[in-house]
Amino acid sequence: MAKSAKKAKPRPKPAAKTKTETTKPQVLTANSLVAEEAPHSQQVDVTFTFTSGIGQATAVLFRKGVLINMQSISSSGVIRFSEVQSGDVISVNGVCTGTAAIAINTPTTPVSPEQFNKGLIIAGYLIN
Amino acid sequence: MIGRISGIVIVLLLCLSVQVVAQKKMPNPALTADSLATGNYKDVLNSFFQLAFDRLTGPDKELKFTGTPFAVMAKLDTALLVDTLYTKFRTLRNINYAFGLKLDTSFKFNGFTAGIKYALINKRDETVSRAFLNMVRNNAKAKQLFALNDLILAKISAMSNPVPFMLEYTNFRKGEKNFNALSQSLRDTILAVAATNDATKELGETLMRNSDFNLAESADSIYQDLRTNFNQNLLWTVGVTDTTYKNQLAFSNIVFHTELIKGLNKFNETKNDLELNIRSALQLTDDTLQLKRDLKRAVFSFEPGVNVAFKTRYTKKSYLELKFSGGYYHNFSTLYANENRDQVFVNGTVRIRIMNDIWVPFEVKYDPQHGNWFGFINVRANFKALGAVAKQL
Numbered sequence: 100m101a102k103s104a105k106k107a108k109p110r111p112k113p114a115a116k117t118k119t120e121t122t123k124p125q126v127l128t129a130n131s132l133v134a135e136e137a138p139h140s141q142q143v144d145v146t147f148t149f150t151s152g153i154g155q156a157t158a159v160l161f162r163k164g165v166l167i168n169m170q171s172i173s174s175s176g177v178i179r180f181s182e183v184q185s186g187d188v189i190s191v192n193g194v195c196t197g198t199a200a201i202a203i204n205t206p207t208t209p210v211s212p213e214q215f216n217k218g219l220i221i222a223g224y225l226i227n
Numbered sequence: 228m229i230g231r232i233s234g235i236v237i238v239l240l241l242c243l244s245v246q247v248v249a250q251k252k253m254p255n256p257a258l259t260a261d262s263l264a265t266g267n268y269k270d271v272l273n274s275f276f277q278l279a280f281d282r283l284t285g286p287d288k289e290l291k292f293t294g295t296p297f298a299v300m301a302k303l304d305t306a307l308l309v310d311t312l313y314t315k316f317r318t319l320r321n322i323n324y325a326f327g328l329k330l331d332t333s334f335k336f337n338g339f340t341a342g343i344k345y346a347l348i349n350k351r352d353e354t355v356s357r358a359f360l361n362m363v364r365n366n367a368k369a370k371q372l373f374a375l376n377d378l379i380l381a382k383i384s385a386m387s388n389p390v391p392f393m394l395e396y397t398n399f400r401k402g403e404k405n406f407n408a409l410s411q412s413l414r415d416t417i418l419a420v421a422a423t424n425d426a427t428k429e430l431g432e433t434l435m436r437n438s439d440f441n442l443a444e445s446a447d448s449i450y451q452d453l454r455t456n457f458n459q460n461l462l463w464t465v466g467v468t469d470t471t472y473k474n475q476l477a478f479s480n481i482v483f484h485t486e487l488i489k490g491l492n493k494f495n496e497t498k499n500d501l502e503l504n505i506r507s508a509l510q511l512t513d514d515t516l517q518l519k520r521d522l523k524r525a526v527f528s529f530e531p532g533v534n535v536a537f538k539t540r541y542t543k544k545s546y547l548e549l550k551f552s553g554g555y556y557h558n559f560s561t562l563y564a565n566e567n568r569d570q571v572f573v574n575g576t577v578r579i580r581i582m583n584d585i586w587v588p589f590e591v592k593y594d595p596q597h598g599n600w601f602g603f604i605n606v607r608a609n610f611k612a613l614g615a616v617a618k619q620l
């Protein structure tokens with residue numbers, strides 16, 4: 100009886116992106132843009148609240164120097180990264196015409212929430 | 228009653244002064260739309276509240292309070308300030324209402340005033356402008372800062388012990404540390420990553436040239452420059468104001484007015500602002516030749532002028548404003564004795580900012596036909612939140 104062929108385990112699908120923007124990544128391989136599922140990975144929400152004006156922001160998830168996920172938001176709401184690991188870094192760039200608050204639902208360095216006055220939003224958070 | 232009102236006004240102004248002095252102690256005071264706007268702009272359309280004591284030296288003094296319905300609503304329900312609701316109340320934010328008391332030379336009650344004003348065109352409200360947001364976002368200098376932030380954070384994510392770097396970089400991006408105050412290793416890392424990318428090469432060279440570089444101050448400067456230019460845009464308002472008799476709740480005076488202001492040196496990096504200001508009004512008053520009270524005396528006025536605002540070099544706050552205008556008046560009604568149907572005036576206004584939110588305008592009017600001079604001193608106090616004042620009272 101012939102041995103049944105081993106079925107290849109399907110690769111986990113990349114996390115859904117609300118909006119993708121092109122950037123110049125550092126070092127990319129075929130697998131580097133895939134958010135790999137791991138036992139210690141978690142879903143992380145980055146909540147933006149713009150008050151007394153409007154705002155716009157882009158959050159980028161970096162892992163070991165590689166861009167893993169990038170999402171943009173143009174009003175108050177949540178950006179969700181599905182596979183985040185300790186040591187990952189979330190970069191946030193944006194603008195607000197009133198005030199803005201960024202809250203991340205997991206411990207980070209520096210701690211969140213963080214408040215921003217009107218102007219450019221330039222921030223970054225290391226996932227603990 | 229008037230004495231009590233005057234007392235409240237003085238206490239209110241003193242309280243505002245205390246608040247301003249307290250703000251000075253902050254290391255980096257936040258610049259707000261209210262604090263940066265020219266006095267002339269705040270007189271045309273107020274974004275929150277304004278208390279004015281007009282014509283202190285004239286026979287018709289006026290104590291006036293101006294506000295917007297949205298400011299009151301937002302005070303009662305702060306959820307309205309969240310962008311998803313904030314953008315829906317643009318119309319309410321473009322409405323100003325005013326009410327006040329008229330006082331005579333001896334500060335006695337001389338009638339009530341009330342008015343409403345609406346901004347038909349308000350291209351100065353950057354808080355709800357997507358075009359302004361995109362302009363900032365696509366600014367070349369802003370893009371360099373964003374790119375540098377991404378590159379450094381990508382680098383930190385690849386470090387074996389990223390926490391100390393992250394904490395130090397956070398101090399840098401918040402403006403708590405200048406570039407030269409960073410550790411040598413972080414400085415080298417920043418310069419190295421900036422040099423590797425075309426988008427940040429220029430910024431990297433700036434960092435090498437200017438070791439005092441402060442990231443937060445640079446970011447703020449980029450934003451404020453763009454905002455200052457945006458606030459040169461067109462603003463056109465229309466409104467109506469009325470005054471009652473001191474002994475009867477009937478209109479003694481109704482004024483339909485319109486006003487337009489627009490910056491003349493937009494996108495010009497000059498230190499001072501030049502602003503076109505055109506006013507026109509139709510005033511209906513009591514014809515005193517008639518026995519009964521009416522509103523049959525109609526006077527049309529047209530006042531084109533130019534306002535020059537002198538601003539501080541770094542904070543871009545105007546501290547002195549000069550306004551020159553001409554005035555043409557036409558009387559549609561029966562003329563009184565020795566009265567001309569058409570009159571021409573030359574006006575001048577000097578506005579001095581004596582504190583962060585308090586202006587003292589001094590108005591001079593000259594009648595070239597009769598060689599008469601008239602002068603008035605006003606006090607204007609702009610304040611953003613009634614709550615802050617109420618707490619101090």
